[in-house]
Amino acid sequence: MKQLTPADASLLELVDRLLHKGVVLAGHATISVAGVDLIYLGLNVVLAAVETIEGKQERRAS
């Protein structure tokens, strides 16, 4: 398990709010990108955070 850094935590907190909070307008609304695209977006951000952590660890090790 990799440790989250404060910078990663800030990004993930923000993305969590964009994707999981806020008003949900359902019924008449079409959640057009609630499927694959948003899952991809979420994974992408998490992966980016992991890449950042790994990059820092590699720099520290070298």
Added chain:
Amino acid sequence: MTLIAHAIAPAPRGSLDGEGLRGRPLSWSGAGDIGLWSTHWDLADKLDRNDALEHHRLVERICASQPCLPVRFGTAFPTEDAARASLASRSAELRAALDRVAGKSELAVTLLWRESAGPGPEASLSAGPGRRFMDERRARYAARRDRKARAGDLAESLLAKLAIERALVWCETCTSEGVAVSLAVLVPSDQANRWKADLERLAGGFDGVISVVNGPWPPYSFASIEESGGSAPRPPTDSAAWPPS
């Protein structure tokens, strides 16, 4: 033309210059005493990470000009009429939620475990594989319970020091392996910087965790309206997590 929704605001619309996502027109769809800010969009274009962050900046601009409820990113309407109909069907709840967040901003506090959860004590090598498996599992569960209890104590302690009304707080504990507490508070926008400094000082005083305070930003965690029609803040997703037992 599809609309990508950004925020709901009271009518009349605030004076807002500028463009929506990717430089496209930002539009206002009024429905009675509320309305929706959105970007004209072509569904053939896929939303990506940059669009999510641009949505956040747009919501910040809207909330800076008038009270606003952020809409969850990715919400789209096929037409303006569909957007208006959606607002009209829940206008009372939306109006109440707008009144609740007017003049307020959200601050987010995250407490990260300073140490990652260890593998637990080594099981005795003389024990058989079944016994070792059970011992390790028991140790893992005990460590998880201890962390959950510690996270609950941290959250309670922080809230006690803040002395803030519980309705203005959103709190979850142990949302992931590295996170002890994820907490949001709704504070007056004109006092947000003072509150932020207080939160940084208070959250920075705990042993064993690293504190991160973000915001002020739009009231994402306090914008939900209940399916039942209520307008109270959405309860934590893990109801067992709050209040801590």
